[in-house]
Structure formats: C-alpha cells, structure tokens
Amino acid sequence: MSANPHKNNFFDRVYEVVRKIPKGRITTYGAIASYLGSRGSSRMVGWAMNHSHNAHGSIPAHRVVNRLGILTGKHHFGSSNMMQQLLENENIQVVNDQIVNFEKHFWDPLKEL
DNA sequence: ACCATGACGTTTC
DNA sequence: CGAAACGCCATGG
Numbered sequence: 001m002s003a004n005p006h007k008n009n010f011f012d013r014v015y016e017v018v019r020k021i022p023k024g025r026i027t028t029y030g031a032i033a034s035y036l037g038s039r040g041s042s043r044m045v046g047w048a049m050n051h052s053h054n055a056h057g058s059i060p061a062h063r064v065v066n067r068l069g070i071l072t073g074k075h076h077f078g079s080s081n082m083m084q085q086l087l088e089n090e091n092i093q094v095v096n097d098q099i100v101n102f103e104k105h106f107w108d109p110l111k112e113l
Numbered sequence: 114a115c116c117a118t119g120a121c122g123t124t125t126c
Numbered sequence: 127c128g129a130a131a132c133g134c135c136a137t138g139g
Contacts, residue, residue, distance in 0.1 A: 010135090010136060010137090011136095028121085028122095029120075029121050029122085030121065030122060033121080033122095033134095033135095038134080038135070038136095039122095039134090040121090040122080040133065040134035040135070041121090041134065041135050041136075042121040042122060042134080042135095043118095043119055043120090043121050043122085043133095043134065043135070043136085044119085044121090044134085044135060044136050044137090045120085045121075046119065046120040046121060047118085047119050047120075047121095047135095047136075047137080048120090048136090049120055050119075050120060051137095052120095061120075064120080065120090066120080066121060066122080067121075067122065067123095071120090072120050072121080073120030074120085075120080076120055077120095
C-alpha cells in the first residue's frame with residue numbers, strides 16, 4: 001500500500017465510474033479506460049474490478065463487459081451464471097455469454113458523463 | 114529497478 | 127472465425 005493521499009488510486013476512479021452506470025445499461029473496460037485518460041489501460045480497469053471486492057459499497061461489475069459485449073468476467077461472480085442473471089434482471093438479454101443489442105445498452109461515460 | 118500478472122484491445126495469420 | 131502475438135499500464139513480489 002502506498003501512502004499517497006494526494007493521488008487518487010486508479011481503482012477508485014474505476015469504481016466511481018462503474019457506480020454511475022445507470023441500471024439497464026452497460027459499458028466496456030476500454031470505455032472506462034478512455035474516460036480515465038488512458039485508452040490503452042483497459043487491462044487496469046479489469047484488474048481494478050478484480051479488487052472491487054475490496055472497494056466500499058457495491059460495484060455493479062456485471063454492467064462492465066469487454067468491447068464485444070462478452071461476459072468475460074462472469075467467472076469472478078461466484079457462479080458462472082450469476083453475472084448473466086444480474087444482467088437479465090435488468091432487461092438485458094444475454095445469449096451464449098454475449099449481450100444482445102450490446103450497442104443499444106452501451107453507456108459511454110465519455111458521452112453520457 | 115526488474116519480472117510476472119491481469120475481468121482488455123487491436124492487429125495479424 | 128479462431129488463435130496467437132504485441133501493446134498497454136498499474137500493482138505486487
């Protein structure tokens with residue numbers, strides 16, 4: 001742990017954006033990374049989500065998928081079908097681990113936020 | 114400081 | 127269309 005109160009952690013930035021994702025909407029790791037200013041740091045976003053369990057409050061990580069709309073991180077939700085279940089609960093269709101009408105549900109922080 | 118890891122993305126074969 | 131390679135950057139050992 002680095003003691004740098006001046007610098008906000010990259011993680012907190014990601015969490016903050018993810019929390020702002022409206023219900024029934026989804027976004028991608030790359031979109032969040034671009035919003036943070038690092039277009040190529042999409043990996044950091046995903047990695048930050050891996051620490052989401054350490055963040056305060058609940059992080060709707062199920063609303064974050066890769067650019068193809070595939071539930072790449074479904075395996076991190078305890079049950080493999082849990083992520084899909086959460087998405088379907090928000091009127092988001094998921095077929096073959098992929099979101100249907102992905103662009104339709106896509107929420108871009110660069111444009112919306 | 115160097116090496117390894119990672120819920121990604123793009124390009125190439 | 128699928129697999130592999132490279133890039134990308136923060137965090138940990």
